[in-house]
Amino acid sequence: MLEVHGLSKSFDGRAVNRDVSFRAEKGEIVVVVGPNASGKTTLLKSIAGLVEPDHGVILVNGDLVYEKKPGMRKARVNKPPYERNIGFVPTEHSLYPHLTLRGNLELPLRKRGWSRGDIDRRIRELLEVMGLEEYGDMYPGQLSNGLKQKASIARALSYNPPLLLLDEPFSAIDPVTREKLREEFLGLFRKLGVTVVMTTHLLEDIVFFRDHVLALVNGRVVYNGELVEERIVSSPYMLEMMGFISIPVTVKKCIGVDEAVVAAGSGEIKVRFNPRGSICSDGGKALLVVNPGFLGIEPPVNGDAPVLLEAVLNSVVDELTGLKLDVEIEGKATRLPINESEWMRIQGVVKDGKIPLYVSSEHVYLVSREGEHGAG
Structure with a gap:
């Protein structure tokens, strides 16, 4: 249905x-994962026609929407977004923001020349299938983040x-709301x-929509296929390849079917895990998985209780895009x-080359530590 080549x-x-x-x-759902700046969003925008690639081939439903071979000065085919029929x-x-939900749904249909009757019928269908019937006359500013999505x-659609x-x-x-959606x-x-x-940058998404995972690192495909649960929980290498940090921890107490208290950093924290993995046992070994994109030098204002982790500060790098901290966690x-003001504050908390880092517990995840040294 969708083909992307080179x-x-x-x-x-x-x-x-x-x-x-x-x-x-x-009908397939493909989850594209990878560290920050690995090319995930650029890939989507190239498929949608919002960014023109340097070269490659894109087909949608058998229709060639983009083709440019290496060395060509101009693409042989480069259909604009509105001709690609992609959402x-x-x-x-x-x-x-100035249109009601109903008005937002109507706009793309009017631009495509739909009749008034077909537009009204389609809007009724969409509101019903999405469970949004009671919100049709509301404006985006009146909707929660979940309803906006x-x-x-x-x-x-x-x-x-x-x-x-x-x-x-x-x-x-x-x-x-995320779990429900x-x-x-x-x-x-x-x-x-x-x-x-x-x-996505959320491990839960990878676990839930795992039938087809496309992992990008430095813009290259390093994994393409089904990512079964056993492969996720048995391979820290796979987690790190997708941009996550995995830290060995001990389970102190299991709570219900999908939560546990673990010893991590400076104390104990409550974290979630996928009940399909059946990993929870008091005193058991597990991996605490953290997305480094959510790490900060100050406790998060919103979200669940913060998790405090100690990091070794190796260097401060001044790049064109701003300051970066090279750190090691476990x-x-x-x-x-980081920005300049954050760096000024950091200098006051660095002790023996170590700094505290925080992440909201909603952005950490627990997976099995079995097969920790597997090839992945």
């Missing part, structure tokens, strides 16, 4: 996508595109038979962006 893109001489190739079958939802919802997806692109659809949604969207996408390609190296 797609490459650079910005100012820096390669963002390097010879990316993959296929997505009809695209960026990280920040794309609703027009549902409305954005409804608009992207309004003209029945065969392909839907979602850029980190759950990142701005609280954990409870995953279930809703999975049922919806299967019912509609739409092909979905979505980026021997795992990562680079964190």
Whole structure:
């Protein structure tokens, strides 16, 4: 249904996508994962026609929408976004604030020349299938983040595109709503038979939508296929390859079917795990998985209780994009962006080359430590 062959893109001489190739079958959900700045969003925008690649081939439903061979000065085929018939939802919802939800759904249909009767009928269908009937006359500013995301997806689906692109659809949604929306969207996408390609930085998304995972590192595809649960929980290498830090911890107490108290950092914290993994046992060994993109030098203002981790500060790097801290957490190296004012504060808390780092417990995850030294 979707075919991408040899797609490459650079910005100012820096390669963002390097010879990316993959296929997505009809009705399949592909999850694109990777560290920060690994080329995930650029890949989606290239498919949507919002960014022109340096070269490569893109086919949607057998229709050639982009083709440019290496060495060509100009693409042989480069259809504009509106001719590709693709639904695209960026990280920040794309609703027009001055239009009601009903008006937002109507706009792309009017632009495509739909009749008044067909527009009204389609809007009724969308509001019903998305569970948004009571919100049709509300404005985006009156909706929660979860409802805004549902409305954005409804608009992207309004003209029945065969392909839907979602850029980190759950990142701005609280954990409870996030879990509910995953279930809703999975049922919806299967019912509609739409092909979905979505980026994420959340491990829960990878576990939930794991039938087809595309992992990018430095713009290259390093994994393409099903990521079964056993492979996730048995391979810290896979976790780190996808941009996560995995820290060995001990389970102090199991709570219910999907939470546990573990000893980590300076104390004990409560974290979630996937109940399918059946990993929880008092005194058991596990891996605390952290997305370094959520680490900060100060406790988070919002979210669950902060987790305090101690890091070794190796160096401070002044790049074109700003200051970066090269740190190690439990021997795992990562680079964190900071601003000048944060750096001034850091100098007051560095002790013996070590600094405290914080992350909200909603952004950590627990997986099995069995097979910790496997090849992955």
